Amino acid sequence: MNWDFLYKFPESLQIGSGEAIDIAVKAFSRNHRETLRMIKSVILSSINSVYYLLEVIPWALLILIVAYLGWKASKKKYVGLLFAGMLFFIGMAGLWSSMLETVSMVIVAVFISILLGFPIGILVAMSKRASAIIRPVLDLMQTMPAFVYLVPAVILFSPGKTPALIATTIYAIVPMIRMTNLGITHVDGEMVEAGSAFGSTKLQLLSKIQVPQAMPSIMAGINQTIMMAMSMVVTCALIGANGLGMEILLATNRVEMGKALMPGIAIVILAIILDRLTQGLIEKGVPAE
Amino acid sequence: MNENYIAEARNVVKIFGKNKSEAEKMMKKGLGKDEVYKKTGATVALWDINMKIKKKEIFVIIGLSGSGKSTMIRMFNQILKPTSGEIIVEGQNVEKLKGKELRNLRRKKISMVFQNFGLLTHRNVIDNVAYGLEVRGVPKKERLKEAEKFITMVGLEGLGDQQISSLSGGMKQRVGIARALLNSPDVLLMDEPFSALDPLVRKEMQFELLSIQRKLEKTIIFITHDINEAFKLGDRVAIMHDGVVVQSGTPEEMSTNPVNDYVREFIEGADMSMVLKVKNVMFTPLCMVRENVSAANAVREMRENQVSSAYAIAEDMTFLGIITLDNAIKARQEKLPLFSLLTKGIPVTGEEILLKDVMSKAVEAKFPIAVVGDRGKLKGIVSRASVLSSLS
Numbered sequence: 001m002n003w004d005f006l007y008k009f010p011e012s013l014q015i016g017s018g019e020a021i022d023i024a025v026k027a028f029s030r031n032h033r034e035t036l037r038m039i040k041s042v043i044l045s046s047i048n049s050v051y052y053l054l055e056v057i058p059w060a061l062l063i064l065i066v067a068y069l070g071w072k073a074s075k076k077k078y079v080g081l082l083f084a085g086m087l088f089f090i091g092m093a094g095l096w097s098s099m100l101e102t103v104s105m106v107i108v109a110v111f112i113s114i115l116l117g118f119p120i121g122i123l124v125a126m127s128k129r130a131s132a133i134i135r136p137v138l139d140l141m142q143t144m145p146a147f148v149y150l151v152p153a154v155i156l157f158s159p160g161k162t163p164a165l166i167a168t169t170i171y172a173i174v175p176m177i178r179m180t181n182l183g184i185t186h187v188d189g190e191m192v193e194a195g196s197a198f199g200s201t202k203l204q205l206l207s208k209i210q211v212p213q214a215m216p217s218i219m220a221g222i223n224q225t226i227m228m229a230m231s232m233v234v235t236c237a238l239i240g241a242n243g244l245g246m247e248i249l250l251a252t253n254r255v256e257m258g259k260a261l262m263p264g265i266a267i268v269i270l271a272i273i274l275d276r277l278t279q280g281l282i283e284k285g286v287p288a289e
Numbered sequence: 290m291n292e293n294y295i296a297e298a299r300n301v302v303k304i305f306g307k308n309k310s311e312a313e314k315m316m317k318k319g320l321g322k323d324e325v326y327k328k329t330g331a332t333v334a335l336w337d338i339n340m341k342i343k344k345k346e347i348f349v350i351i352g353l354s355g356s357g358k359s360t361m362i363r364m365f366n367q368i369l370k371p372t373s374g375e376i377i378v379e380g381q382n383v384e385k386l387k388g389k390e391l392r393n394l395r396r397k398k399i400s401m402v403f404q405n406f407g408l409l410t411h412r413n414v415i416d417n418v419a420y421g422l423e424v425r426g427v428p429k430k431e432r433l434k435e436a437e438k439f440i441t442m443v444g445l446e447g448l449g450d451q452q453i454s455s456l457s458g459g460m461k462q463r464v465g466i467a468r469a470l471l472n473s474p475d476v477l478l479m480d481e482p483f484s485a486l487d488p489l490v491r492k493e494m495q496f497e498l499l500s501i502q503r504k505l506e507k508t509i510i511f512i513t514h515d516i517n518e519a520f521k522l523g524d525r526v527a528i529m530h531d532g533v534v535v536q537s538g539t540p541e542e543m544s545t546n547p548v549n550d551y552v553r554e555f556i557e558g559a560d561m562s563m564v565l566k567v568k569n570v571m572f573t574p575l576c577m578v579r580e581n582v583s584a585a586n587a588v589r590e591m592r593e594n595q596v597s598s599a600y601a602i603a604e605d606m607t608f609l610g611i612i613t614l615d616n617a618i619k620a621r622q623e624k625l626p627l628f629s630l631l632t633k634g635i636p637v638t639g640e641e642i643l644l645k646d647v648m649s650k651a652v653e654a655k656f657p658i659a660v661v662g663d664r665g666k667l668k669g670i671v672s673r674a675s676v677l678s679s680l681s
Contacts, residue, residue, distance in 0.1 A: 199392040199421070
């Protein structure tokens with residue numbers, strides 16, 4: 001007797017490995033070529049304008065600005081000096097313009113994440129139905145390996161910064177939505193009740209009580225979004241996004257350890273600086289208890 | 290609707306959870322709340338509540354936690370909607386109001402003070418107080434000027450730009466009261482406003498609330514679990530238990546005539562001297578002598594009643610003083626007019642005076658205090674023993 005059928009999943013029940021999805025995505029890209037091209041040009045031009053804006057600033061001035069912000073955010077002078085030194089090191093490593101490219105992508109991705117994530121977070125907090133739909137989607141976005149949505153992004157927009165930015169935004173928007181939602185739902189119930197008792201409209205409740213009270217949580221969300229965007233932008237070198245990630249990718253392919261390490265350190269430096277600057281903002285946003 | 294009543298609850302029912310209508314039907318059949326909860330999963334928070342609140346009175350709702358008092362007070366400004374029944378404020382069925390009309394009720398007619406203050410911690414004092422005018426769209430300059438007035442009224446002058454976190458509990462609640470008064474509402478809802486404060490501050494706040502109420506003549510619906518607070522502040526009090534009103538009336542009615550053991554037990558905790566009046570404990574003197582009575586008769590009467598003094602009154606019952614037995618005997622022996630030996634300067638009090646105000650007099654006085662009514666007419670007497678025994 002052959003017992004093989006017990007150990008092999010019957011082929012007749014297999015649905016193929018997602019070819020139908022491939023075909024659908026390709027067809028979508030063919031049918032909406034014009035729309036996709038427009039989206040691409042909007043994204044590209046916004047990344048480029050941020051990049052040019054950063055490039056216009058003389059490097060020494062940029063270092064000074066970051067040093068000043070670091071000092072103000074931490075209220076410690078040596079932190080400013082440290083930031084200046086670290087940025088100076090990136091310049092010395094010959095990675096200044098790669099860094100600007102990475103930063104400009106992070107800025108645009110974070111901007112879009114806030115722009116979309118903030119209202120979505122509020123919606124999730126306000127409506128049970130929206131919450132029931134959006135929460136599982138958020139779980140999916142966070143657990144699905146990021147490479148999986150790199151591919152359709154590439155099919156739709158062809159390799160480059162545009163699919164990279166979209167993948168980054170999908171990845172980085174989640175903490176923004178979650179932390180906004182958390183902040184709003186955790187506002188003291190009596191405060192909200194007081195707001196209604198004095199005849200606030202829903203919009204007034206939101207703008208005068210709930211959002212200001214949720215500010216620390218929202219700021220923490222922005223901080224997390226920046227960190228996640230940083231890590232994803234680097235991964236996106238795989239689909240042709242220039243910047244520090246690309247430097248690492250090229251060096252790794254050529255097995256040049258030193259050349260890979262330098263941009264790696266630069267990424268760590270960038271992450272530290274962005275984190276500390278936004279942390280400083282969080283502390284300023286905390287309403288005194 | 291009666292002109293005297295500013296707010297009314299008629300057959301108000303509030304049920305939380307699912308199967309509300311089924312739960313309501315079961316309750317009407319006379320099932321208990323626990324049974325209804327087991328069968329439907331619905332919690333009956335309020336059942337068939339009727340209340341009438343008079344203009345300019347302080348109406349206190351008292352009950353333990355879970356009695357439904359906080360749910361009840363939220364019916365008046367529709368923070369919670371009744372499952373059935375009517376809530377009427379100034380002749381208007383407010384449970385039917387929606388959107389803008391409801392907001393206008395909350396902005397202009399009714400405002401609220403919260404147990405844990407409900408202040409906006411991201412704003413300073415004056416912006417908290419001005420909140421009610423802000424949501425109405427009053428320009429900044431105007432609303433801050435108005436807010437300043439009420440900050441001064443509650444005794445926080447000059448603290449307008451302080452952060453909420455820097456204030457003590459008592460000060461925070463003053464901010465809460467100022468915010469609630471700013472809208473110049475007709476009705477003030479106060480949900481255990483002083484429960485979170487320490488006892489000394491609470492007393493001070495109670496006193497100030499009374500003086501503010503006297504000045505502004507607001508109608509106040511006040512919630513507390515402290516029977517002393519209820520009796521001190523309340524013109525009328527309603528005791529709630531398990532979602533129903535057990536008894537309502539003036540503190541005096543309630544303490545002299547509790548409807549059941551629950552109320553009696555509740556009231557036992559109260560300091561009766563704050564509630565009971567002289568008329569509740571006074572009694573008729575055993576022995577009274579009129580002006581034209583002879584000394585011999587007075588002596589006989591006192592001996593018969595086994596007392597050593599008699600209250601002397603004029604023909605029209607006006608209180609004159611006390612004749613002691615010794616003086617009466619003296620008058621008989623020396624053939625003096627009886628009333629020439631009258632002991633005068635006996636302390637007197639009125640029927641409507643609270644016991645706490647006569648306590649020290651009653652304890653110190655040699656003779657029972659005379660209670661006099663209109664034009665000095667003797668109504669009865671209050672002895673040290675009667676005052677003290679009524680308080681225990």
